[in-house]
Amino acid sequence: MGKTYQPIFRNKFLPYLLILPQLALAIAFFLWPAAVALYQSVTRTDPFGLKTSFVGLAHFKSLFLDSRYLKSLQLSFIYAIIITVTSIGLGLLFAIAANDKKVPAGRFFRTILIWPYALAPSIAAVLWLFLFQPSIGLITKWLKMLGVNWNYTINSSQALALVSLVAVWQRLPYNFIFLLAALQGVPVEVIEAARLDGASARRIFWAVVFPLISPVTFFLCVVNMGYAFFDTFGIVDALTKGGPAGATEFLCYKVYRDGFVNLRLSISAAQSVILIILGIILTIAQFRFGEKRVHYE
Helix, strand or coil: CCCCCCCCCCCCCHHHHHHHHHHHHHHHHHHHHHHHHHHHHCEEECCCCCCEEECCCHHHHHHHCCHHHHHHHHHHHHHHHHHHHHHHHHHHHHHHHHHCCCCCCHHHHHHHHHHHHHCCHHHHHHHHHHHHCCCCCHHHHHHHHCCCCCCCCCCHHHHHHHHHHHHHHHHHHHHHHHHHHHHHCCCHHHHHHHHHCCCCHHHHHHHHHHHHCHHHHHHHHHHHHHHHHHCCHHHHHHHCCCCCCCCCCCHHHHHHHHHHHCCCHHHHHHHHHHHHHHHHHHHHHHHHHCCCCCCCC
């Protein structure tokens, strides 16, 4: 057995000094804002900011009695499922194609797929806005030629479809990279043994390959759900601003609108706490189930 080496610091304060910058950033940008949001969610301040009173869970009760918030909550889950299923499904298809050595120009194909991930959500939304703008959009003109009356600014279904399309397009490269790496990590011997047993290509994929990449797939499910809940603010703000009639007012955007536009700070803080709880649940799910591996007997 080889020896194991552990770092030894002559100064006992040096390890704490080395992690101090990262700890300071975490406190300043994560822990402190979360603590302030938690405090504001259980208190009420008068319009002049002179008196603050403790109200307990009153703000949370009013949220879950608000039909508009419940609609936003339901819409966010639907949106998250659409983003997760579609982006992972397309990413898996493209990863299978890129992993196939018979596909010509494989490296160029991979490079093109990775590019959208480099764009910020708001920039990606603006690019698609030029294509689907109701008056001058290029694709809008094609749709009108086909008899489709496209105007996502007044049509709720079209607005949700456009926001979902942009989010899937931007999230696809991330899923593609992980799934391609997972496919390349599948042992060739296992696949060859299945072929010798007479299994078809479809049977090999679902019975051999997919179980082996299932830990990566679960990880991507959790990450994409988190992306849909927390990181799509830029897309919504650039395209629809939550409209029409709240059709794209997801939880992350409703927090902003209630807090910074309508100045309902306590209600917005309560919504932030609910989002934090959702993030904690997703993180626990990732650590609890994401590290499991597939075993064959």
